[in-house]
Amino acid sequence: MKNAPLFIGGFFVLLLLVNTSCQAPSPAPDQTSQQFIFLGHPYDWLVEDRIDPRLELLDFDQYQGVWLGGDVCARTSKSLATLAYLDRLFDLKSPHTQWAWGNHDLLEGDANLLLAATGRPSYYTHWQHGLQTIVLNTNLFWHHPWGPAQEDCEAKAAQFDWLKSVLDTVAAASHLVLLHHHGLFNELKVNKAGDTLLLDNVRGMPVRPDCRAEGNFTAEIYPLLQAIRARGVEVVSISGDVGMVSKGYAMTTPDGIHLLGSGINNSLDKQYPPDYVKNFQPDSVLVIKYEAQKPALSWSFVHLSTLVKSSLTDVELKKLSPRIRQLLTDD
Template identity: 45%
Template sequence: MRRDYLIFNRIVIVYMVFSLFFMAGCESTSESRRFLFLGHPYEWGTENQVDPRLEAFDYRPYEAIWLGGDVCARTANDPSTMDYLDSVFNLERTHWALGNHDWDYGERENVLSRLPSPPYYTVWEDGFCLTVLNTNLFWPYPSTPPQENCTDKMAQWQMVHNVADTISEATHWVILHHHALFSDLMVAAEGDTLRAFNVNPVPFYTTCDSLSELTDTWYPELVRARQRGVEVVCIGGDFGMRAKQFEFQTPEGIWLLGSGINNTVSREYAPDYVTDFGPDHILELWYQEGRLEWAFVLLGGD
């Protein structure tokens, strides 16, 4: 009887050890979800093409492509441009934060009718919350905002407010945008404000209300989410002319990232506002087991 009991105990112990090793093995081999962010990817000198390196790029390893805007120089000018972009990126697997080059030139409906989602929205991404903004609705001038697109402006603000109010299960809140957000908060240790984005508008009004300045009204909402344990990561795509990559964390713990490419511009005839001709980088992100990590990866061909 005693011998049988010992044999049984040994079997149980062996089974438990095997189970622990098996479980650990499952955890260690679980695959991360990969995403690719591309900002300002258009080819200079054309209206309807992206950088040729992106035409030849292998997008298969990525679950989704996050576009940071200014995808072409005149994206809305010709309806066939969206067919071309679909052939490059497969638009159904993109999240696209529209840039001014996608919004201001041509017929907006050429772009909007082909987007897989509205121009601003929030979705649950199985572990994290993803918000896509249309910063073209903002007013980047130190004057009273015009009384136009007021319904959309207010709806976009309400969306952000609602997410900050209700987000709880998500580990991260990722916000894709084009124009620079919170430029006035990006201050280096020496006290200089960092002007890394192509355009760094301050003030930036988000609705038709003259009291709707971006940092005053939106930033506290992001901080509220952070205080509830949610990591907040803003990724902007109006980038590449003054810097190729940017990473900054505010004192409250909000991450501000910027990524864009620009090296199809002619160095000989480049405008004065193009100051960075360093190697182009793209932004890769990985999400696994509640962790979001990222890296700026060299885009070959420079």
């Protein structure tokens, strides 16, 4: 399978629309197409307990699923009030809401509050009409060049062993989607010249999945994904730790495995941005369409401010706070 077309500019890699299909058992004929919205890194930079205020204006009921790519708030699990606020927006215990935890979701917080709010563990698998989703907790991985800390080793090994066992069983699905926060398979994100692209906010190479110094997530997991792809299952990996260096990317490896990333970041104070924020292009969100009858999965990056403005009347726009109007105007 040839690489999907890419548009590269200012560290922004954009695949407007990619359709994928494969040979797999057809689902029941009454299943209709479904749309999911993926939100990566959506926190509001100016307050610790809110998402980007533009997102609060969207009607998430129009989607059949909300996929959260982590760092939902700057201090997500610091208080029950923050999780109650998120529950009102996303219905956290709904089977249609998937959440790949980010580091900010645990910063100064309590994992037990997240577990209680979602009613599910920090990593799990979800099946929906031929679409199998694996949600990872990349906070258990090590993303730094120096050796991994020897802590939480049992929990780290448990997730990695679980992941390998799940991947060994993927056969009946038409599509497999890996949802995760931190960037994975970063060694494979290269241009035609073979240069490594700087796309995710954190780019560990290698990513160590547990306490082993020699551990290598790409080397150990990618061959399992190749085997799944060889069985006729389309494989898509989606990262949510995006927005500071690139605004999104979509690429396909020579093996036909799709690597996507999406995140927003422009709620920060642009007059005094941190040095590590390099990209101020408009924010976009990732919208995914799954057609179970075909079966087919497609995706597109949608300009966030345009999406919001198209959903509001002129009267509603005029009633918005000055800050939100400024965000919608500048971005």
